[in-house]
Amino acid sequence: MNHLPTPADHADGFLRFDAVSRVYGSGPTSVRALGPITLDIHAGELVAIMGPSGSGKTTLLSLAGALDKPTQGRVLLHGSELSALSPDDCSRLRRQTVGFVFQDLNLLPGLTALENVALPLELDGVAQIEAHDQAREALQGVQLLELADRFPENLSGGEQQRVAIARAFVGQRSLLLADEPTGALDSVTGEIIMQLLRDHCGRGKTAVVATHNSAHAAWADRVLFLRDGELINESN
Template identity: 65%
Template sequence: MTVLVQLDGAARRFGSGHTEVTALHPTSLTVEASELLAVMGPSGSGKTTLLSLVGGLDRPTEGRVVVAGQDVGSLKARDLAILRRRTVGYVFQDLNLLAGLTARENVAIPLELDGRPIGEARAAADAALDSVGLANLADRFPDDLSGGEQQRVAIARALVGGRQILLADEPTGALDSITGESVMRLLRAHCDGGGTAILVTHDAAHAAWADRVVFLRDGRMVDEARAASSPDLTTTAA
């Protein structure tokens, strides 16, 4: 199986000397294509730091982070931006949708920033919205959408253009249980289609959708478990 994400002794420290803080101690981890990995742990355990390193939002101070065959720590800023636009999609808990743009326009942003013609970018956005069940809401503004619909727009934006790797930081934290489950179905479907997703969550029920769960505490990976089985997509309610 193809390895899409690899951490090789990756660590992140802030400050120096007596003020140094280690957010993530040296960590080694691989995530393969078609795998959904859940990351759990208490607040301050290093979950978001790990996700930021994989997503190229930060660089390791020690070790290596390799994403889709590219060493994130050695990439120039321009190449790192290209990696984020073309390969890695990020879903934040607070969504970061632009209120003045429609759902279609929000989803098209990564492709337009990558130089795609507007018509092509928006056609791809329509396809991405259709894949998350929002084709009929493409012209709505974020304030006219429910919380669950906004989260699905954010997922469509993260996946538009065929990006392989989806990083989700507490994507269900502000949603009710039924809507949260529908988001998990989308993450699971992405992985079953050959993509990869890393999910940060506090919810054990949502972590159960993963193929594997790793546990962090105080910046260290302290345990790892392989899920016995994922929920049945054919019987779980949308």
Template identity: 60%
Template sequence: MTRPVLELRALGRTYGTGPTRVESLVGVDLSVGAGELLAVMGPSGSGKSTLLMLAGGLDSPTTGAVLVEGEEISGMSRRKQAALRRRSIGYVFQDLNLIPALTAAENVALPLELDGTPARKARTAADAALAEVGIPELAERFPDDMSGGQQQRVAIARALVGERRLVLADEPTGALDSATGEAVLRVLRARCDAGAAAVLVTHEARHAAWADRIVFLRDGRLVDDTGRTDTADSLLSRDCAP
């Protein structure tokens, strides 16, 4: 069998102690293979964003392990973790995290330049990524001069730039209209079809329908793992019910 791009083993994350202790994730086992788009669904507070933070090495698990292409992230030095994120992991944050002083192209090119890619080559890749998400004309514009939806697409381009083996997207279509959101999901689907692995956090069944597989979280626990995307509506109606 081909080794998974992402593997979560008995993953747990607890915040606080005593009466303020919160178990954000509890014993999650999950793997995502090359070419696979996985959708993660669940109510607010179910642990979806925590799962992505741990998968991307942006937080450390309390228990269990995260492996990217067979290597355990928590066993790496901070320097090696940072290099892995720059080279192999693209992340779309809910709050975008664009740098206001950089243009769209500079924001997108930054991970490549930090990893030592020559500026001209990084810029070429950034322009290609911006074109891929449909906003090549915004290359020289600063984030404060863009709409929320335009900023979102710049953040998605940054996550896709270069040869990303793993793309983690936290509600990537939240600020986009329906047509633009579908176009972005089409780009993400194409990346997976070309061999990348992706994890998409979404609360919308129509977006989850782009995935090969859906997992459902409730109270930090994995309660459903299905290969049938046409069950998204039934999962939502059953597991999000009051």
């Protein structure tokens, strides 16, 4: 049976944190990395998460993408509780619904930009011709189609970041999670990345982006501030 969430399941609270906490370890040495937090992110929103190092940004993104499970509370995507998914459904969700962009981009050096972007689809069983078509579309979306045949080492840092974003966009994924994607970039390149994410959300996709940079966060519909794992303020 297929328990994967679909867009029709839950139109409003696209991504919901319901009294979610994540505690590492137990007893006197335990660390409360996050929460409890309650949060609703809507389809089509671009949300920025700001906060000092250690404030829980990566933990929040990991929970949103089902890379980690809450100690307490529930994370719901399209109305489905992520912790309740079977391991198979969970990995399918990570392949088909959620795209990640990490600060160290994890581009494979032996593959061209196009092949890197097509890879998640091919791993998911999409035929190569179709996967490459969709990868070209995703590269077009980050204005990088002309560099599709370059290897990562022949791309600038900003271009590599755009390839990583295209890889996270590719196919029908509806949620993009980016962990400080502009961290290593100069400010102009960082702005371009944020603008691409802005455009992506304008096309009905949802993105949650951790950033240290308030100018970059200003591209978001909403900015959430974390401190010591707690949501301290919100602005829009």
